[in-house]
Amino acid sequence: MTQEELLVQIYKKDSNAFTLLYDMYSKSLYGIIFNLIKDKEESEDVLQEVFVKIWKNLDSYNDGKGRFFTWILNIARNASIDRLRSKSHNNSKKNLSADNFVHILDHNTSVTNKIDAIGIKEFINKLKPKCIKLIDLLFFKGYTQQEASEELEIPLGTVKTQNRNCINELRNILQVQ
Amino acid sequence: MNSEELIASGTLELFVFGLLTEAENEEIQQMAKQYPEVQSEIIAIEKAVVNLSYSISPNLSAENYNRIREKLIERENGVVTMQSRRSVAPYLGWAAAAVLMFGIGVQYYQYSKVSEEAQQANAERAKFEQMVAGLQRDNSQTERALNMLRAKESKDVLLEGQQIAPDAYAKVYVNDTYDEIYVDIAGLPEPPEGKVYQVWALKLNPMTPTSIGVLDTKDANAAKGIYRVENFEGAEAFGITLEPAGGSVAPTLEQLYTLGKV
Numbered sequence: 001m002t003q004e005e006l007l008v009q010i011y012k013k014d015s016n017a018f019t020l021l022y023d024m025y026s027k028s029l030y031g032i033i034f035n036l037i038k039d040k041e042e043s044e045d046v047l048q049e050v051f052v053k054i055w056k057n058l059d060s061y062n063d064g065k066g067r068f069f070t071w072i073l074n075i076a077r078n079a080s081i082d083r084l085r086s087k088s089h090n091n092s093k094k095n096l097s098a099d100n101f102v103h104i105l106d107h108n109t110s111v112t113n114k115i116d117a118i119g120i121k122e123f124i125n126k127l128k129p130k131c132i133k134l135i136d137l138l139f140f141k142g143y144t145q146q147e148a149s150e151e152l153e154i155p156l157g158t159v160k161t162q163n164r165n166c167i168n169e170l171r172n173i174l175q176v177q
Numbered sequence: 178m179n180s181e182e183l184i185a186s187g188t189l190e191l192f193v194f195g196l197l198t199e200a201e202n203e204e205i206q207q208m209a210k211q212y213p214e215v216q217s218e219i220i221a222i223e224k225a226v227v228n229l230s231y232s233i234s235p236n237l238s239a240e241n242y243n244r245i246r247e248k249l250i251e252r253e254n255g256v257v258t259m260q261s262r263r264s265v266a267p268y269l270g271w272a273a274a275a276v277l278m279f280g281i282g283v284q285y286y287q288y289s290k291v292s293e294e295a296q297q298a299n300a301e302r303a304k305f306e307q308m309v310a311g312l313q314r315d316n317s318q319t320e321r322a323l324n325m326l327r328a329k330e331s332k333d334v335l336l337e338g339q340q341i342a343p344d345a346y347a348k349v350y351v352n353d354t355y356d357e358i359y360v361d362i363a364g365l366p367e368p369p370e371g372k373v374y375q376v377w378a379l380k381l382n383p384m385t386p387t388s389i390g391v392l393d394t395k396d397a398n399a400a401k402g403i404y405r406v407e408n409f410e411g412a413e414a415f416g417i418t419l420e421p422a423g424g425s426v427a428p429t430l431e432q433l434y435t436l437g438k439v
Contacts, residue, residue, distance in 0.1 A: 014250075015246075015250055018245075018246055018249055018250055019246075022242060022245065022246075025227075026237060026241075026242075027230075027231045027234045027237060028227050028230040028231045028234065029230075030234045030235070030237055031229075031230035031231060031232070031233045031234030031235075032230050034233075034234060034235055035230075035233065040235055043235075044237070044238065044241050047237075047241070047245070048241075048244060048245050048248060051245045051248070051249060052245075052248055052249065055249045063206075064203060064206055065199060065202050065203060065206065066192070066195065066202045066206070067192075067193060067219065067223060069193070069223050069227060070192070070193055070194070070195040070223075071195075073194070073195055074195045077195075101229075101230075101233045124229075124232075124233075135226075135229070138190075138191070138194055138196065139194045139226055139229075139230075140230070142194070142195065142196065144196060145191070145196070160186065160187035160188065160190075160191065161186070161187045162187075163187055163190055163191070164185070164186075164187030164190050167190050167222055167225060167226075170225050170226075170229060171221060171222075171225045174224075174225055174228050174229070176221050176224045176225045176228065
């Protein structure tokens, strides 16, 4: 389904629209939230909040300004970071970088996910460590290029292209062309 | 900037990650409308990161779906709110029943979804177990063949290529202690469709061939071209002929590929 077709359905805001939205994005959003919050129950709570925000603000999404996924990704990241701040877990993004999404796979103990997780872990471990860090900061944590370059001590001018190479690697691994 | 430069620059990745300014976003949306290759690149990047975040997500509890659904649909859109100005009491019971039925339905749906997932996981595990068992079997067969080949008592017999295939060769390993014979046909050409190699043990005086094996190259038991064949005590020579699938009662001598004396 293309984004346009999806949006036509979702704008109806009925029961089907919700199921569709949930099926397509809940797990990805949950992955993004969990990567920041690190607690399953609290992440579910934030996920609920995120869905409410998406639902309420659907009309303000403007597809001339970006992808729908990007829009909900931003909502999820911001809600997670707000949650962390309000609980004063951390006061700055700096503390967010302690570990990354690969770490989750090590600690993901849910039974039905396990086979998948093992398979995925093998895949993801094929990524260079630098790529794991870069994708973690830019995609999962929403760091700016400047922040990522400081954090990883790489020249600012190379962040964009290094990230592109990493995403290409990921696409090869996942076979997304 | 042309579309190729834009794609190579890495800006589209940042666009999908939501890290660009509004002005930059609009520019890229313009380019995407104009150039299909830009649009498809954006979609591929998005797919990759959606998959990545999906795959690291822990399992979502089934209730989660209901809780959110309830928040969004039932409360916001007023599915269960009562609008009538008249007394709603007579309807309350029906409404409650309807909600209950609906709830049961949703629960059942969730339950069947979860058990489907569990079944899938089980099927996958069974597949892996089978794979492991297969590999173990292959491995123990290879090991057994190797042990036999390396044993002190083993003799090897070189079968030289004959008229029909002068460059061909094969090796037979005989071990009287184990009572086992292995044939290595790495030096034979691939048999044509519908044909198979057949191995013969020969007594020379008088010349009597006895079939000790038809080599099916598709046979999973074959450890990389090394076949275990029937034991035959006192063989004085071995020969390999090409025969129709299933093998023959007597060797087709015009199709004798290799021959060697013990």
